Amino acid sequence: METLINGLFRWPAMFLCLLFIAPAWAQSTASLTGAVQESTGKPIEFATIIVHRAADSAVVKTEFSDATGAFRFEALPAGRYLVSASQLGFARTWAGPLEISSSTSLPALKLAPSGATALKEVTVMGQKPIYQREADRTIVNVENSTLAAGNTTLDVLSRAPGVTVDGNDNVALRGKQGLLVLIDGKRQPMTGTELADYLRALPADQVKNIELITNPPAKYDAQGGAGIIAINLKKDQRQGTNGTVNASYGRGYYNKFNGSLSMNHRHDKLNLFGSYSYANRGGLGKLDIHRDFYRTEGTERVFVGSSDQVNRLYPTTRSHGWKAGVDYTLTDHTVVGAVVSGLAARNPRLPGTNRTTLYDTTGALDDQYTAQVNRSFRSPNATANLNLRHTFAPDSNGTRELTADVDYAHYGTQRLQDLTTTYLLSGRPTTLLYSNQNGDLAIQSVKADYVQPLARQARLEVGAKASRVNSDNDVQFENTENGVRTVDVNQSNRFMYDERITAAYVNFNQTLGKLNLQAGLRGEQTRATGHQVVGDARFIRRYAQLFPSAALKQTFNDQHEVAVSLSRRIDRPSYQQLNPFRIIVDPTTFEAGNPGLRPQTSYNVELTHTFKQKFSTGVSYSITRNPLIGVVQPETDSTVVATTVNLGQQHYYALTLTAPVELAKWWTVYNNGVFYYNRFTGNLAGTALNRGRLAFTLTSNSTFTFGKGWSAELNGSYQSREQYGFLDVRPNGQLALGIQKLVWNQKGTLKLNATDILYTNKVRAISSYNNYVERFYQRGDVRIVTLAFSYRFGNDKVAPARRTGGAEEEKRRAN
8 A cells, every 4th residue: 555655646746736726816606505395395306406697597507406305506606696496297486586605595495386287186206317418428317217126237237328238248338349437436447248247246226327428537547438437326315224125026038036225324423324235147148150261372262161159058146245334524524434345246057058060161061069068156346445525614716625535446256167078970089178267356546636616617626546456367277088187288377467557637627608618637657567477478568648638618598508528548458358368168269368458549529519408419539549359360270269459540430419308297208329430440360450330329218207106117229230340240229118106105116127028139240350250149138027126214304415515516426
């Protein structure tokens, strides 16, 4: 840890200058509080409160009321405002104009029932919309989604606007891979299947919301050329002692059980919280592959053989998740906290079969074999965090804020596998290949962030971070043939990796009339070393880079708003992508990392127009150097390896359309369309690549509110054919439906949902090289019907959210 703290000062001049720069302009900020009630005085939860400029009614800020009807706005520039409050089933009410120059408290805003609601005597329950579109992100409120019940976090994420998950478990946002995934603000050191398995083990019932951030500011890590996916877990805000219990049962091909319990005790200065979840999910994986192998003779491509494979995998995943923490208010200005959490996933039984038929140059049968695999997998993960937030006494410019975090995380893996191969025609003896792979990954980090409100509606943010990662992986292979067991020294190895990153940033924000300006600069210095013990292969990489970002937003009137943003980002290879160890799928198919990978860097620019504060049109472009891409490439004329490589360049163009509409008082629809073009250039396996294709992703989510506690949700998505590097992926889509009923005085919720109703979420793709062509068809246990129940118990009084400081909207620290 001493190394990490020292690392904070690798950028000493920069950090100190950023910390104490504060231009001496003079204009104050203020806070505004109040409550929303029915005409009878009953509080209204989740009412929408909007602060408008009095001069032109332009929207300044938006908030929601809590369970007591209370709301609070922080860091409002002093000025003259109007305030409106609305909720479904009630008539909108207005207050003002108001002169706000300091802390102001409004009288209660009374909402009268709308005429239609009064006539039909319908009770309308308010809640946050499932999808919210903000200036720099889209928010998916998972806790309000009927379709989330009993499903995994990966299921919910795959249905989010613009998000796709391919057959190799790579997550893409708006057709582009290379994402930084955060859980409760902490970076997840995984990609591909490793990340997907983690999200499959995390029940969606534990998730509060998911934020999709396409062009993050400088305060975030520079990792993530395609943007950031921030997953925020639930944390109860009610006073006293309370909790929530969830249970669900789902059935596809196999059973799926989920259960969880969360508890919270909040009193005076102390808040204690904890949760536990358990999942036991059976599954099915089907993969059919046809391969054609060629060789080049002069200018001719000559066919040398082919194969057909039928693969079946029957995974059973069991996971235990837990979390415990404490927040303590030391003073009116200082809060400290500690959180520990863990997620232990295991596949105690992972049987599978592979049946392969080999053909010669004439297409005649050459050989057949059956590979029987038995795998087990354990992944115990644990994290710990200490945090501090201190707000300084307000001055004429507002409230300054200092936050600090110290984190430690450990991710362990153990993979055991027996692969028995029986040859049916060639007479070769049956072989048994045994492998034992153990991995340990430790992450340490310390960071500090400071927010300084300035005069003239300006704000300065500075911060620094240091992190260290240690990865140690050991694998041993043993072959058994004719009853003799020997260690396979050619594949057994040990790989150790060490990475240290120090960073500092500055971010400046100012509002000038109807124009908002944001500019930031982040610097990161990286030192990485790797060592393969067998063969004594080593590498050392050192580099320092700057990552600028900027954004402009111009509000013309309440109808039109235009924003432009640009940034430079980086994607470092994940630790598993660098690990050279092999996973043997069958005698002709392997998976392996690539220690020669280099980071990819990208420049990103986006222009967005917003109409009536909800309909948006965005155009974006990015160019990526050394793009990281997953490939399946030939090794010999009969074997292939799945790995990650750097290509030359990636050009990305996109048009994004968002249209939330209210078709009726009981029916709202959130529509999102992304039309994009990806073009890759590079060279791999003797094949020059210069390919691209226009593609699109369409998502539509309907929410129905029927009254008397009944509601429903319908989600559909469609992914067109697309070209991603060497992979040509055919269209696919999905349709999901859910219905729910509030029971027991609205403390209980009963949900029934069905996912992939039409069973169309299947992957068909072709991977083409000069000497190799692969066609595959992949499907899984994705058409599932789930019945779920949740119950809230204890005190329903909600504590006011701790929202002090001018940067709270940008920080969005998970509560």
